[in-house]
Amino acid sequence: MKGQVQSIFCAVLIAAFLATLVPLSAPAAQVRQCSAAVPKSAKGHWSWRMIDGRKCWYSGKAVIPRSALRWPAVAPAQAKAPAAAAVTTVSVAPVKRSDPMEAQAQMTDDADSFESRWQLRVVSR
Template identity: 35%
Template structure:
């Protein structure tokens, strides 16, 4: 009798090996500027962006899995600054002083002086 070879068990074994060997997707860990004072787990650090990035876990974790937390700026954004600068604020007419040029600084006086010098 001839023995028949079944491909189904072979395919199942190959699929199992492939699934076991596939790396799982890992979420990025947030860096901390300092190590916690009383850590419950093992903490390590890597140099990221010129600073020590403390993280919970084993040493030599890939740098691609570490990130600094996003800082939210409390300063006004440039567009907000421009918008606030464009809004005219009402002035106090009582406290304002109008500048009037002296007789020497008027356009006519300056023009005459220039024409007479030629």
């Protein structure tokens, strides 16, 4: 009987400890908006995480999972662009890379090349 009471007491302590780490009443991870830089009027501590290859700044010291951070749908710089400006897309053709095992050295017949000048130096002595 004493062993059962101790095990129940330990289970209650562990459950209470886990409840303090993750409160049951807390909402699921809240999505926060990313900022490209810390605002000048910002107060308090700001942290950042790498999201989509850019620094995502958010307020607070806590480490927030990447899935809870989002970039705004329209970046502020894009929102300020005039509506009449035409957006042009540029397509770039992929560069065909050659096989390095098929590379061959080529000698030029240039009279001003290093090899020709070196040979003239040696021969003229």
